[in-house]
Amino acid sequence: xxxxxxxxxxxxxxxxxxxxxxxxxxxxxxxxxxxxxxxxxxxxxxxxxxxxxxxxxxxxxxxxxxxxxxxxxxxxxxxxxxxxxxxxxxxxxxxxxxxxxxxxxxxxxxxxxxxxxxxxxxxxxxxxxxxxxxxxxxxxxxxxxxxxxxxxxxxxxxxxxxxxxxxxxxxxxxxxxxxxxxxxxxxxxxxxxxxxxxxxxxxxxxxxxxxxxxxxxxxxxxxxxxxxxxxxxxxxxxxxxxxxxxxxxxxxxxxxxxxxxxxxxxxxxxxxxxxxxxxxxxxxxxxxxxxxxxxxxxxxxxxxxxxxxxxxxxxxxxxxxxxxxxxxxxxxxxxxxxxxxxxxxxxxxxxxxxxxxxxxxxxxxxxxxxxxxxxxxxxxxxxxxxxxxxxxxxxxxxxxxxxxxxxxxxxxxxxxxxxxxxxxxxxxxxxxxxxxxxxxxxxxxxxxxxxxxxxxxxxxxxxxxxxxxxxxxxxxxxxxxxxxxxxxxxxxxxxxxxxxxxxxxxxxxxxxxxxxxxxxxxxxxxxxxxxxxxxxxxxxxxxxxxxxxxxx
Amino acid sequence: xxxxxxxxxxxxxxxxxxxxxxxxxxxxxxxxxxxxxxxxxxxxxxxxxxxxxxxxxxxxxxxxxxxxxxxxxxxxxxxxxxxxxxxxxxxxxxxxxxxxxxxxxxxxxxxxxxxxxxxxxxxxxxxxxxxxxxxxxxxxxxxxxxxxxxxxxxxxxxxxxxxxxxxxxxxxxxxxxxxxxxxxxxxxxxxxxxxxxxxxxxxxxxxxxxxxxxxxxxxxxxxxxxxxxxxxxxxxxxxxxxxxxxxxxxxxxxxxxxxxxxxxxxxxxxxxxxxxxxxxxxxxxxxxxxxxxxxxxxxxxxxxxxxxxxxxxxxxxxxxxxxxxxxxxxxxxxxxxxxxxxxxxxxxxxxxxxxxxxxxxxxxxx
Numbered sequence: 001x002x003x004x005x006x007x008x009x010x011x012x013x014x015x016x017x018x019x020x021x022x023x024x025x026x027x028x029x030x031x032x033x034x035x036x037x038x039x040x041x042x043x044x045x046x047x048x049x050x051x052x053x054x055x056x057x058x059x060x061x062x063x064x065x066x067x068x069x070x071x072x073x074x075x076x077x078x079x080x081x082x083x084x085x086x087x088x089x090x091x092x093x094x095x096x097x098x099x100x101x102x103x104x105x106x107x108x109x110x111x112x113x114x115x116x117x118x119x120x121x122x123x124x125x126x127x128x129x130x131x132x133x134x135x136x137x138x139x140x141x142x143x144x145x146x147x148x149x150x151x152x153x154x155x156x157x158x159x160x161x162x163x164x165x166x167x168x169x170x171x172x173x174x175x176x177x178x179x180x181x182x183x184x185x186x187x188x189x190x191x192x193x194x195x196x197x198x199x200x201x202x203x204x205x206x207x208x209x210x211x212x213x214x215x216x217x218x219x220x221x222x223x224x225x226x227x228x229x230x231x232x233x234x235x236x237x238x239x240x241x242x243x244x245x246x247x248x249x250x251x252x253x254x255x256x257x258x259x260x261x262x263x264x265x266x267x268x269x270x271x272x273x274x275x276x277x278x279x280x281x282x283x284x285x286x287x288x289x290x291x292x293x294x295x296x297x298x299x300x301x302x303x304x305x306x307x308x309x310x311x312x313x314x315x316x317x318x319x320x321x322x323x324x325x326x327x328x329x330x331x332x333x334x335x336x337x338x339x340x341x342x343x344x345x346x347x348x349x350x351x352x353x354x355x356x357x358x359x360x361x362x363x364x365x366x367x368x369x370x371x372x373x374x375x376x377x378x379x380x381x382x383x384x385x386x387x388x389x390x391x392x393x394x395x396x397x398x399x400x401x402x403x404x405x406x407x408x409x410x411x412x413x414x415x416x417x418x419x420x421x422x423x424x425x426x427x428x429x430x431x432x433x434x435x436x437x438x439x440x441x442x443x444x445x446x447x448x449x450x451x452x453x454x455x456x457x458x459x460x461x462x463x464x465x466x467x468x469x470x471x472x473x474x475x476x477x478x479x480x481x482x483x484x485x486x487x488x489x490x491x492x493x494x495x496x497x498x499x500x501x502x503x504x505x506x507x508x509x510x511x512x513x514x515x516x517x518x519x520x521x522x523x524x525x526x527x528x529x530x531x532x533x534x535x536x537x538x539x540x541x542x543x544x545x546x547x548x549x550x551x552x
Numbered sequence: 553x554x555x556x557x558x559x560x561x562x563x564x565x566x567x568x569x570x571x572x573x574x575x576x577x578x579x580x581x582x583x584x585x586x587x588x589x590x591x592x593x594x595x596x597x598x599x600x601x602x603x604x605x606x607x608x609x610x611x612x613x614x615x616x617x618x619x620x621x622x623x624x625x626x627x628x629x630x631x632x633x634x635x636x637x638x639x640x641x642x643x644x645x646x647x648x649x650x651x652x653x654x655x656x657x658x659x660x661x662x663x664x665x666x667x668x669x670x671x672x673x674x675x676x677x678x679x680x681x682x683x684x685x686x687x688x689x690x691x692x693x694x695x696x697x698x699x700x701x702x703x704x705x706x707x708x709x710x711x712x713x714x715x716x717x718x719x720x721x722x723x724x725x726x727x728x729x730x731x732x733x734x735x736x737x738x739x740x741x742x743x744x745x746x747x748x749x750x751x752x753x754x755x756x757x758x759x760x761x762x763x764x765x766x767x768x769x770x771x772x773x774x775x776x777x778x779x780x781x782x783x784x785x786x787x788x789x790x791x792x793x794x795x796x797x798x799x800x801x802x803x804x805x806x807x808x809x810x811x812x813x814x815x816x817x818x819x820x821x822x823x824x825x826x827x828x829x830x831x832x833x834x835x836x837x838x839x840x841x842x843x844x845x846x847x848x849x850x851x852x853x854x855x856x857x858x859x860x861x862x863x864x865x866x867x868x869x870x871x872x873x874x875x876x877x878x879x880x881x882x883x884x885x886x887x888x889x890x891x892x893x894x895x896x897x898x899x900x901x902x903x904x905x906x907x908x909x910x911x912x913x914x915x916x917x918x
Contacts, residue, residue: 450638453605456625457632458652472642
């Protein structure tokens with residue numbers, strides 16, 4: 001096999017250089033700028049550590065680091081436990097209605113997290129439905145679940161499905177003979193799970209946990225809505241940046257740097273641990289869910305249904321709320337389409353914006369992602385290697401940091417892009433590109449290079465080979481990946497909330513701002529539109545791929 | 553139109569690692585030529601250099617008189633068949649076969665006619681509109697073969713085309729390949745690690761090890777007159793016995809352990825008395841008896857219907873494999889003391905140091 005370490009002038013090199021240039025301009029430059037801003041005094045233009053000193057000298061700021069780490073770590077642990085347990089139960093015991101349960105789980109993953117926060121406020125907030133019941137029943141003054149416990153509840157329920165999907169996939173690749181061998185050797189029940197099953201799927205649990213950790217740490221909407229006094233890093237970044245626009249941007253930059261340092265450490269240590277625990281599995285005979293009897297069966301069903309109910313509850317609350325009759329901001333008796341009517345009349349543009357931007361972003365993501373994956377996988381050299389590594393960095397850059405970075409980089413001539421739709425699309429592209437590149441590369445990996453060689457030996461030029469052979473073989477995988485990306489792009493909040501202006505509002509931003517204003521009805525209507533979009537996209541995805549599962 | 557392939561002193565390195573340290577061979581027009589060797593011997597690397605998928609560091613490869621070193625793969629006019637079939641999964645059988653013709657700017661009806669004709673040759677014309685994903689390995693490899701031949705390549709290259717097939721299909725495809733090659737007379741370079749396959753299918757075989765050709769010759773030459781002990785042990789089953797050249801009357805002979813002497817086949821002129829040698833004895837060149845020969849003791853025996861296979865320990869503790877085709881005798885029991893007569897005229901003799909054959913007329917070949 002020719003690894004071709006030499007660089008040859010051809011169309012692929014041109015593509016590589018273009019991609020590198022684009023990436024350098026729209027990602028590396030902003031991130032470098034934010035790093036520079038954190039240590040350069042905006043007035044004297046001299047090197048200074050003042051921003052960091054300010055951060056570390058006040059407990060008010062340093063406590064946010066601990067707050068973030070505490071809640072994120074606990075969310076990750078809980079989500080990992082819950083997700084793994086759910087996956088194992090669903091894979092080993094036959095659960096009635098499993099298909100529909102899985103669809104609920106997937107919808108939960110794909111909905112924006114702050115919708116959960118907002119629904120739980122409606123249920124368990126100070127004047128929530130459930131809170132009032134509790135207060136009446138026990139005659140106490142329950143203050144609702146705000147702060148730490150609120151964030152924990154919302155994020156755990158929102159993120160455990162990620163682990164569930166990962167682990168469920170891994171369990172499918174575990175040959176049942178491993179289970180049988182363990183049982184044959186006298187290892188059964190809980191002992192088998194901890195001695196055989198968990199070690200085998202540990203790399204998967206770790207990979208999923210990393211994703212959960214990153215999302216929980218970077219999540220902005222949830223702590224903003226339900227966190228109240230419990231300040232986390234993304235909230236601090238947002239508030240200090242928004243309130244200090246034009247003033248001391250260095251401070252927001254410094255916090256961003258601190259967050260990126262944390263995510264980098266977590267990312268690298270996960271990679272380190274995972275690289276030492278890689279296990280290749282492929283199953284001829286996957287685990288079959290078997291019907292359980294008696295108490296075990298009842299408990300398994302109770303567990304699964306309870307968790308899925310709790311996870312999906314916010315969606316139902318939102319849909320229910322969206323149909324309530326309103327009078328201004330107040331809900332009144334009865335049902336109506338009022339919320340939808342005012343949603344469409346006031347927020348029509350944010351709906352069209354969402355579709356326009358997200359589709360534009362997906363087209364760009366697919367084109368760049370496929371090409372970059374191709375050069376990185378098939379034309380290995382120093383340049384494509386660099387490109388491959390660079391395009392992975394957005395993994396560890398939280399949305400709010402990326403938002404600030406882009407805004408600082410492009411808020412003056414000649415690169416005045418702030419306030420344009422372009423910058424929103426750019427942020428969508430950057431945030432989702434790593435996933436598309438990974439999944440396209442994985443698809444390419446499945447395609448044997450000899451298929452391309454066969455085409456060339458039959459007289460097809462390299463470019464024609466790509467067009468006629470490689471691309472058609474990649475399309476189904478890339479398309480389903482694109483649909484997946486699209487669903488996550490339309491629920492993006494933490495970066496676009498920093499970059500939007502009145503005319504470039506998207507659905508998630510509108511929902512967020514309506515919730516903040518107390519316009520719960522309109523917010524619910526918009527959220528329902530978002531959910532409906534997701535469900536339709538999901539159904540198309542299942543139809544297209546003939547699958548009943550998704551890869552994130 | 554077929555071509556001859558001249559490979560002159562080609563060198564291949566992957567980074568620091570030398571894969572082929574300067575190899576020369578001439579493959580004749582219309583010949584079925586096999587590169588045989590175990591994995592890592594450089595046979596596939598050489599094939600891919602001919603195909604254009606591997607660069608040539610030094611030396612040249614000619615098709616007839618044209619140097620092809622710098623011609624890109626898609627302009628070399630080669631047909632290639634891969635181990636994993638490399639069928640385009642998104643195209644039907646007919647579209648797969650037509651792929652190369654479409655690159656040659658032929659008109660539609662001509663393409664259709666050629667495709668149909670070729671599908672009939674490889675006997676999959678009934679599958680022409682099907683997608684390959686549900687087909688068997690044998691059917692997929694037939695598509696691959698048709699696809700490679702239909703473009704009337706100058707050279708047909710095959711990289712272990714049968715090793716992903718099961719035993720029965722392998723035999724079937726083997727004769728299909730041989731038959732088609734005979735019919736179209738395309739210069740064919742075939743790579744395999746399976747010596748039986750190589751013997752069965754080739755006009756000539758090059759046995760490779762560490763990027764160096766050990767011997768080139770017809771299947772008969774390679775099997776019956778191996779150039780060195782590597783080829784001798786790689787092809788077929790063999791026992792190598794230490795011995796010493798002795799004079800037996802007018803002729804030279806070989807003395808083996810415990811003084812048993814056999815008449816040698818005709819040896820090179822420079823062979824001298826007392827020279828230390830190795831005698832290659834194929835299992836069927838032993839004759840089991842009670843009277844004369846090497847002394848040994850039966851370790852175990854396996855009845856295989858057509859013959860009996862013994863493992864016998866000699867007095868110097870060496871274990872040899874013996875095939876007894878004389879089914880009229882009863883099977884020698886385990887532990888029995890036997891004698892092994894050797895039909896040395898059919899055997900090969902190698903110098904013990906150089907491990908090169910000293911039988912007259914045996915060369916490395918070219």
